[in-house]
Amino acid sequence: MLKRQLELESPNPTAVDAFSFKQLIREGAEKQLLSSPAQWFVYREQRNITSHTYDAKKAESVFLTALQFLPDAQQLLSALTKR
Secondary structure (H helix, E strand, C coil), X not given: CHHHHHHHXXXXXXXXXXXXXXXXXXXXXXXXXXXXXXXXXXHHHHHHHHCCCCXXXXXXXXXXXXXXXXXXXXXXXXXXXXX
C-alpha cells in the first residue's frame, strides 16, 4: 500500500516502481507516511529470518518484533487513509 500511495503522488510512478525496499521506506518517511523508518528495516530483517530458520530463539525474537510492528502498521494505515 505504501508503494501504491507513493506511485499515486509521484510525478514519475515508474521510478517508484523501481525502488528497492530501502528506497521505498526512505521515501515513505520523507513523505511523512512512516514515522520510524529505521524500525521498518528491523521488521524486514526479522521477516527474512523466519524464511530461513526454525530456531526457537530466533522465533522468539521475531515474535517480539511482531508485537512492535502493530502500532507502526496502524500508523501507516492511518496516514494512508488520510490521503
